[in-house]
Amino acid sequence: MSSAQIEIQLIASIVAIACAIPxxxxxxxxxxxxxxxxxxxxxxxxxxxxxxxQDLNSPLLIFLAAITGIITVVLVEKIQQTGLxxxxxxxxLVFPTLFSIGVIxxxxxxxxxxxxxxxxxxxxxxxxxxxxxxxxxxxxGPKSLWVIGTILIITLLLLWAFYKELKLSTFDAGxxxxxxxxPAILHYGLMTVSSVTTVGAFDAVGAILVVALMIAPxxxxxxxxxxxxxxxxxxxxxxxxxxxxxxxxxxWIDASIAGSITTMxxxxxxxxxxxxxxxxxxxVLYREKQQRKEVLLLTFLLHIKNHSEExxxxxxxxxxxxxxxxxxxxxVLDLATKNxxxxxxxxxxxxxxxxxxxxxxxxxxxxTNEDSKIEHIKDDFxxxxx
Amino acid sequence: MVSIIKSVYKNKxxxxxxxxxxxxxxxxxxxxxxxxxxxxxxxxxxxxxGSFAVLRKQSLLGDAISHAALPGIAxxxxxxxxxxxxxLLIGALASGLIGTVWIKGITSKTHLKSDTALGLVLxxxxxxxxxxxxxxxxxxxxxxxxLDKYLFGQAATLVERDVWLMAIVTGVSLCVLLLFWxxxxxxxxxxxxxxxxxxxxxxxxxxxxxxxxxxxxxxxxTVGVVLMSAMLLAPAAAARQWTNSLGKMVVIxxxxxxxxxxxxxxxxxxxxxxxxxxxxxxxxxxxxxFSFIFAPSRGLLFRQLRFIKNRRDLELHxxxxxxxHIANTHEDITHPHTIKxxxxxxxxxxxxxxxLVDKNYVALDGQMWSLTKEGFDTASNLYNQLNxxxx
Numbered sequence: 001m002s003s004a005q006i007e008i009q010l011i012a013s014i015v016a017i018a019c020a021i022p023x024x025x026x027x028x029x030x031x032x033x034x035x036x037x038x039x040x041x042x043x044x045x046x047x048x049x050x051x052x053x054q055d056l057n058s059p060l061l062i063f064l065a066a067i068t069g070i071i072t073v074v075l076v077e078k079i080q081q082t083g084l085x086x087x088x089x090x091x092x093l094v095f096p097t098l099f100s101i102g103v104i105x106x107x108x109x110x111x112x113x114x115x116x117x118x119x120x121x122x123x124x125x126x127x128x129x130x131x132x133x134x135x136x137x138x139x140x141g142p143k144s145l146w147v148i149g150t151i152l153i154i155t156l157l158l159l160w161a162f163y164k165e166l167k168l169s170t171f172d173a174g175x176x177x178x179x180x181x182x183p184a185i186l187h188y189g190l191m192t193v194s195s196v197t198t199v200g201a202f203d204a205v206g207a208i209l210v211v212a213l214m215i216a217p218x219x220x221x222x223x224x225x226x227x228x229x230x231x232x233x234x235x236x237x238x239x240x241x242x243x244x245x246x247x248x249x250x251x252w253i254d255a256s257i258a259g260s261i262t263t264m265x266x267x268x269x270x271x272x273x274x275x276x277x278x279x280x281x282x283x284v285l286y287r288e289k290q291q292r293k294e295v296l297l298l299t300f301l302l303h304i305k306n307h308s309e310e311x312x313x314x315x316x317x318x319x320x321x322x323x324x325x326x327x328x329x330x331x332v333l334d335l336a337t338k339n340x341x342x343x344x345x346x347x348x349x350x351x352x353x354x355x356x357x358x359x360x361x362x363x364x365x366x367x368t369n370e371d372s373k374i375e376h377i378k379d380d381f382x383x384x385x386x
Numbered sequence: 387m388v389s390i391i392k393s394v395y396k397n398k399x400x401x402x403x404x405x406x407x408x409x410x411x412x413x414x415x416x417x418x419x420x421x422x423x424x425x426x427x428x429x430x431x432x433x434x435x436g437s438f439a440v441l442r443k444q445s446l447l448g449d450a451i452s453h454a455a456l457p458g459i460a461x462x463x464x465x466x467x468x469x470x471x472x473x474l475l476i477g478a479l480a481s482g483l484i485g486t487v488w489i490k491g492i493t494s495k496t497h498l499k500s501d502t503a504l505g506l507v508l509x510x511x512x513x514x515x516x517x518x519x520x521x522x523x524x525x526x527x528x529x530x531x532x533l534d535k536y537l538f539g540q541a542a543t544l545v546e547r548d549v550w551l552m553a554i555v556t557g558v559s560l561c562v563l564l565l566f567w568x569x570x571x572x573x574x575x576x577x578x579x580x581x582x583x584x585x586x587x588x589x590x591x592x593x594x595x596x597x598x599x600x601x602x603x604x605x606x607x608t609v610g611v612v613l614m615s616a617m618l619l620a621p622a623a624a625a626r627q628w629t630n631s632l633g634k635m636v637v638i639x640x641x642x643x644x645x646x647x648x649x650x651x652x653x654x655x656x657x658x659x660x661x662x663x664x665x666x667x668x669x670x671x672x673x674x675x676f677s678f679i680f681a682p683s684r685g686l687l688f689r690q691l692r693f694i695k696n697r698r699d700l701e702l703h704x705x706x707x708x709x710x711h712i713a714n715t716h717e718d719i720t721h722p723h724t725i726k727x728x729x730x731x732x733x734x735x736x737x738x739x740x741x742l743v744d745k746n747y748v749a750l751d752g753q754m755w756s757l758t759k760e761g762f763d764t765a766s767n768l769y770n771q772l773n774x775x776x777x
Contacts, residue, residue, distance in 0.1 A: 027502050030499045031501065032499075032502045032505035032506075033446050033449075033501045033504055033505055036505055036508060036509070040612065079678075082678065084623075084626070084684060084686075085623050085626065086440075086443050088443055088444075088445040088446045088501075089440050089443075089445040089619055089623050091446060092445040092448070092449060092615050092616065092618075093616065093619055093620060093623055093671065093674060096612070096613050096616030096667050097616065097667060097668060097671040099612060099613065099664075100613060100616075100663075100664035100665070100667040100668050100671075101664075101668065103538070103661065103663075103664040104660060104661075104664050104665070104668070107659045107664075108659060108660070208453075208509055208512050208513060208516070209513060211508065211509040212509035212510055214505075215505040215509060216506055216509065216510060218502075219498055219502050219506055222498060222502075223496060250517075253521060254521075254524055255517050255518075255520040255521040255524065256516050256517055256519075258513065258516065259513050259514065259517030259518075259519075259520055260517050261513070262509060262510055262512070262513020262514060262517070263510075263513055263514045263517050266510035266511075266513065266514060269506065269510065273492070273496070279496055279497065280496075281491070281495050281496070284496070
């Protein structure tokens with residue numbers, strides 16, 4: 001590994017962590033799309049800042065762009081407050097407009113601006129190490145490393161200082177404001193951090209990857225845990241993991257680093273989405289199937305209990321009466337037999353002692369509709385529940 | 387785009403083309419006519435279908451789908467190796483639909499909310515698309531240039547076939563819209579009721595979402611991935627302010643869409659270095675802003691005026707009620723009182739008094755006022771109404 005390669009990976013990892021922290025809160029506060037809006041609408045801020053400073057890494061430019069980000073958030077809220085359109089429409093109206101203004105500003109001054117819309121949207125991590133930060137001729141490392149490093153440190157300090165306030169206002173905004181924490185200040189604080197991070201990162205990785213780095217690791221972590229601290233840690237871990245693996249993938253197939261980091265993020269999310277224990281899609285589908293089976297069994301047992309006459313309890317009769325397919329009816333019958341709920345004698349189904357107990361408890365639950373009753377049933381009878 | 391006009395008007399500078407000449411040029415020049423027609427058609431279909439997106443609170447779905455279409459374009463190019471826009475559009479359509487289905491899958495099967503799902507699909511698909519695009523760019527294949535026009539769109543590359551395609555799609559979606567009008571409408575406003583009536587809401591939902599995807603894919607070539615969502619939203623959001631009827635809204639939205647397409651094309655064709663997509667979006671946003679402010683009944687301006695008028699009415703009523711209380715203590719209701727007693731009362735001004743006189747509720751005599759019979763009746767009735775509403 002050359003030193004440039006190490007620097008690129010370092011920058012990518014730091015960007016990943018710096019994005020994952022505000023991203024976690026954005027996902028939890030259902031504001032993920034705001035990050036998309038900010039990442040697009042900072043464009044005019046960057047362009048105007050660039051006209052003034054002629055330097056993509058100057059603090060003034062970052063400041064101006066961050067202000068544009070906050071203006072976006074404020075505009076969205078103002079439009080929403082008029083009640084003329086819903087929040088999502090407000091977001092969808094504001095950022096393309098601001099982005100268009102940015103594009104036109106660039107196009108109008110294309111001759112004397114070395115700023116490319118592609119570069120803003122996509123970034124080029126591979127060039128990051130060439131822009132050095134020099135103090136009196138001494139090489140201090142790549143500029144973007146310093147920029148994003150500073151942002152990360154500030155983010156970490158703010159997170160450490162306001163962790164419990166953020167946590168409270170995220171999960172219970174009402175309680176937070178009742179206790180005297182201003183939700184508005186926290187909200188705009190978070191928005192400011194998101195804007196600054198987006199601006200700081202866009203130069204290295206581009207606007208779209210910033211969105212991916214904010215949302216995807218947090219969403220992946222959210223599928224695995226319900227503990228906020230663990231979620232932040234997992235999000236950082238996934239971010240760094242995909243930054244590093246994405247870099248090597250880009251190296252291997254010789255394509256855009258930002259693109260392949262996003263692809264790795266997508267791959268990791270997809271894997272977790274499929275296989276996450278208890279919240280993954282496979283686990284959810286399996287659980288839904290189990291629940292469906294349980295309901296079928298319950299319906300069946302109640303039916304048997306309700307009818308004492310033999311012809312109603314005949315195996316073949318069940319098909320037509322409860323309107324089940326043959327296979328389904330057979331599987332429910334098997335399940336009930338396996339759990340000793342019923343006994344089949346000469347094709348006539350009758351409840352066993354256990355089955356009787358179970359159904360009367362179930363009826364009890366249905367009549368009283370108290371959760372405490374069903375808990376008991378689960379423990380006692382639903383042996384096949386995982 | 388600019389170069390086209392330059393080639394037509396070689397001996398003139400661009401700034402000297404005046405409005406009439408431009409109109410003439412729209413009808414005579416092939417390229418300009420194609421582009422104008424194309425953007426107008428695109429605007430109208432987007433307005434039409436966007437109305438549903440806006441009303442269903444799926445505004446950002448368009449943004450996600452348009453980004454999600456990018457890898458489809460790249461994959462279609464990788465497979466076919468050709469740059470024909472039809473193949474690429476089919477690829478875009480496929481990957482847009484996959485993105486939509488995945489968004490629905492994420493929101494229905496996990497506890498992730500729709501905004502997260504949209505953001506995920508948007509950024510992940512787009513990033514993957516970028517990976518493929520850069521990968522294609524490094525292939526030893528001379529044919530790959532121009533794929534990135536789908537990022538920001540290039541209206542100038544529209545040819546007559548594209549416009550025909552748009553016209554056909556607009557026609558088909560119009561037919562489907564008319565055919566399933568009541569289904570769409572009921573799904574839009576009362577989904578549960580639609581279910582109880584026995585409509586297959588999932589299927590209707592899929593149908594309308596697919597048409598939105600088709601409209602977005604059509605627009606990619608013209609306005610590009612990034613700005614497509616505004617094309618979909620802005621005309622509909624503007625139209626929403628003018629009417630409360632779905633039918634009228636769809637019509638107004640497609641009108642706004644077409645108008646922003648035509649005006650945007652005109653501006654970008656006559657100005658130097660302005661790409662069409664952003665200009666159209668800005669024109670559409672101006673429509674939105676105008677509608678927000680000036681639309682009757684919903685617009686901010688008229689709402690403010692109404693607010694002021696209501697406050698004045700209320701003050702007038704308050705003054706009248708106060709006078710009624712004073713007059714009530716006397717046997718003769720038209721007994722005159724000095725204006726001074728009213729001065730302590732907050733809602734009272736000379737103006738409101740004059741208004742009451744104009745309405746013939748109060749008679750003025752020098753520094754004295756007295757309630758008329760009519761004024762007394764109105765005031766007592768006012769009171770009764772208030773009492774009734776309080777109960």
